[in-house]
Amino acid sequence: MKNKHKRCRSARVGTLILLYFLLALVTLAVIVPFYLIFISSIKHNYEILSSTFYWWPKYGISFEGYKKVVSANSELSLYIGTSIPLSFWNTVWQSVIPTLVGIFVSGASGYAVAKLKFPCRGAIFSLLIATMMIPGTITLVSSYLLFDTVGWTNGPLPLIVPGLFGSAGNVFFMRQYFSGLPDELTEAAKLDGLSNFGTYVRIAMPLSVPVFVSLSLLSFIGHYNAYLNPLIYLGDNTKYYTLQITLKNMMSLYKNQWDVILSTCIVSILPLLVLYLFTQKFFIKGISMSSGLKG
Template identity: 40%
Template sequence: MSSVSAPKFYETKKFKDKVKYTFVTFVLIAGSMLILLPLWWMISTSLKSPAEIAQYPPTFFPKEFHFNNYIEAWQTAPFTRWALNTLFLASVGTIGSVLVNSLVAYGFAKIHFKGRNPLFILVLSTMLIPGFVTMVPQYILFSKLGWVNTYLPLLVPAFLGSAFFIFLLRQFMLGIPNELMEAAVLDGAGHLQIWWHIMLPLTKPALITVAIFSFNGAWNDLLGPLLYINDESMYTLQIGLQTFKGTVQTQWHYLMAMSVTVLLPVIFLFFFFQKYFIEGSNLSSGTKG
């Protein structure tokens, strides 16, 4: 009888899986390093002296750590005031975005009315309109309303809803059993009570996702404040960063130090709510009608 020879190790499924795992791991690590490289360069530059920044070839690690760059950069301009302005805009805009978008999403997910689906498609179609197309009409409208050099053009749009946030919250709400609504209706609850007492608590992961996106967008917004804010006392941090960019020379050590400072709140916010963010982004639960 002829014996069947055992396959060689490099032909086995175990070996192939190991090679595949090693390759995928290497690609992910390499990709992560490429993504983190600009962040590290920003941090490294923020700790260098102007002379070391200008030297060639550039140094990847600072020869001396100049932590005083952060203090000096903060003191060159009223950054405390600008930070409070930015925090106010981001906080109020986030609250408005969460409340309005969740209320509209509740209507599309749980209230049956004639033309609901076509109207929802119409709302989604607004995502196809580039923001630059509406920029000039918006400015003309806000200018005629006398809102230029106020925070209203930056806050009011947050209370008017976002197609993407409405879609995300609606998909999440579709996964909530209708029996909960029916039980609340039997107890005499109206739609606003159902939305506030049932939907909002059950959609907390999705709400946190919307809040993170909204806060991050408002915190990092440069174009909006640049268009509508003229008073220096009303500047935001993103406009404040431009003070380090001169017509002849840019103070890179101060600019990078303040850029790191501005970036830290967003990073901490994401890592603190990372669990809810991932759960809220997973819309596989939104499959029920």
């Protein structure tokens, strides 16, 4: 009896070791590429371009790449027509504005559909759900032509304005969430003289901060990483280029200056990484919420 127990335990330990081994393997698979670009970003460019690879800068550490990346006015700007700090700033404001306004508007819509009575409520909601099914690429060309007709192309407006109207997906998730709030709460607020909008802003929103944060973060990541739309809409107007577009252009316009290109990679990864590390809980919540499976 005792022996059997022992065997069981050693088998469990064996399984655990295997589990940790596999988990460590996956961890390495995720981390090593980042390590590689980080370590290379602090090498001299001639070492990066040499055919032998060392896991540590063999010919000394160089911050040349980073120096060029963070300065707003260097020789790099002549090649790429803009600078990394400017592109970063463009990414930030072109992401933050549609994210914040969009979430606020989607929230209002979700709140109205969940808690208020008005004509066509059901129809509006079904229409929004139906729009979620339509792939955006159908309108790639026609949207461009329409924006071009009103003179918005070669600029950031087409990247921002549509987002200000909220998104069907977020309306859906907010509705789910607000449906869970007790009716008594919103009724009481109205008896106290708050308008519908006031109830949303003063009562419903403060109670749903985590949801707002989660969905905002996901939306922000989406905007930050947007590539196809900035690529077609910003055209050759380098003044508004986002980080993604600038980085992509660097590959052909600043060819083989890999210390600079890799430093730019690190610089564009780092802000999101830091944001993620501090707000993980909300990310995870947002993901499980937006899959509609939980939350």
